[in-house]
Amino acid sequence: MSSPPPLAGGAHGPDALRPLLAATLDALRDGAAARGGPLPAGGPRAVTDRVRAAAEPLLPERGAGPETALRTLVRALAEGAADPAEPLCAAHLHCPPLAVAVAADLAASALNPSMDSWDQAPAASTLEALVTDAIAAEIYGGAGAEGAAEAWFGAASGAGPSGGADALVTTGGTESNQLALLLAREAAATQGPVRLVVGANAHHSLARAAWLLGLPAPVIVPTPTGTLDPTALAETLTDLRDAHKGTQTHTQARTLLVAATAGTTDAGLIDSLDDIADLCATHGARLHIDAAYGAGLLFSDVRKRLLHGIERADTVTLDLHKLGWQPAAAGLLAIRDPRDLAALTHHAAYLNADDDTDAGLPDLLGRSLRTTRRPDVLKIAVTLKALGRKGLGALVDQVCDHARHFADLIEAHPHFELYDAPTISTVLFRPVDADDTDIAHLRRHLLTEGTAVLGRADLHGRRWLKATLLNPHTRPQDLAGLLTLTTPHPPKGPTPR
Secondary structure, eight states: OOOOOOOSSSTTHHHHHHHHHHHHHHHHHHHHHHHOSSSOTTHHHHHHHHHHHHHOSSSOSSOOOHHHHHHHHHHHHHHTOOOTTSTTBOSSSOOOOOHHHHHHHHHHHHHOOOTTSGGGOHHHHHHHHHHHHHHHHHHHOSSTTTTHHHHHTTOTTOSOSSSSSEEEEESSHHHHHHHHHHHHHHHTTTTOOOEEEEETTSOHHHHHHHHHTTOOOOEEEOOTTSSOOHHHHHHHHHHHHHHTTTTOOTGGGGGEEEEEEBSOTTTOOBOOHHHHHHHHHHHTOEEEEEOTTGGGGGGOTTTGGGGTTGGGOSEEEEETTTTTOOOSOOEEEEESOGGGGGGGOOOOHHHHOHHHHHTTOOOOGGGOSOSSOOOTHHHHHHHHHHHHHHHHHHHHHHHHHHHHHHHHHHHHOTTEEEOSOOSSSEEEEEETTOOHHHHHHHHHHHHHHTSOBOEEEEETTEEEEEEEOOOTTOOHHHHHHHHHHTSOOOOSSOOOO
16 A cells, blocks of 8 residues: 655655645746746637646546646646736736745645634744734734733633734735624624715725625715715715614714725725714714725835824724735734624634633634634734835835836826826826727737736726736836837828828
8 A cells, every 4th residue: 555645744744845846836937937928828718728738637547646736737827827926917906925925825834723723723823913913003003012922821702912902814805894894783783783884985895795794785975086085974974873863872873884995996095094083983983994905004104194094993904915915815804992802702612612711722713703714824924024114114115106107107108198196006097099998908908918917997987007016026117118018009001191
């Protein structure tokens, strides 16, 4: 009987991984070389044919062996990837991950802790306590992570390691926004159903979360300038309060939940957070800020002022797989009052028996709605320690400066129109003589040719090309090349007289 395949963990795991890593890295290099650009040429059919040819038979009677399988399929994946490390891959809020974060993610996969009980993740649970405390301190202020691990062991209630503001690790903005609505719903459980108030610029996941949680449909405040107008919000909150006058006390007004945005998906705009926080305080409403994109500005000494007021939110969504250069997933939800987390308390005797908790084993089930979950905190911790606030802030400033430079190129070009000066690192533009259909065709042509990946946004009744610049290695010539690729060309043939 043959020996079973080697494992990644244990004392012999690194020796087993070493030749497989070599095969994997070679395949990544070869696939990127075969792709030769930001994404594969040929469109969906050509990509499907190449992947199928590499993968089949996918479940053979006898396996091809680990190195052959890795070389074949990793190469096919790399050749068929839309690679955000390529400067002309700039459509979405999808960053190129730092090499140090990817290396940390390998260690997390090899050790495979499961973050649902301490006996499956002893060190990882402490590391999560340190990281979430540090992130909460970054949002809300405080002493940071010092002493968090010690406090964690006394937090039998699951209220968090520091006793102050806290944060949960999530899969990203969608899960964070859903959790924020859930915590708001449970905090107001004795007062009536929560009514969500959002701007028209809000991320789609908020309305979807309201539906999923059985909440009333959100009240949508128009955003003609692209950001939530405080005057319109004040009128909306007054109308909602007056509609329930006589039946709703001021305390019950906490059933109103306002969701502001710091970094809209389409244009990267930031709502007036301090003004919105003032209105929430006046009307007794709860405030959530979806800063999945914009929260990374906190690391920048130059740009963190754009988030003034964020510390007044009850909950804040942030994604470090955007302006944090982490492999997905690396989301968090920061919570100002850790007592809100009591709503997530859950008992399963095989994971968090009362006597184990009383004996000092940390209870992890109240840290997520998920049971099995990866130690995504490791790559975040390694990155924070490796780069520090200054290093991360420098990356943030670089990509924002790239966006400013690209906007200057567009404004100086006679054949292009700029939507507006970028707030973060998103730039919207369009050829002046193109209609909306032309723009859609141009974007798909670039995708099919494999030359550039640009997004699209429909704002103010017009369609725009969208460049989301998250690659700190982007060079000025890359931006000039992107503009060249989207420049309309005159028709071939004799010049009309």
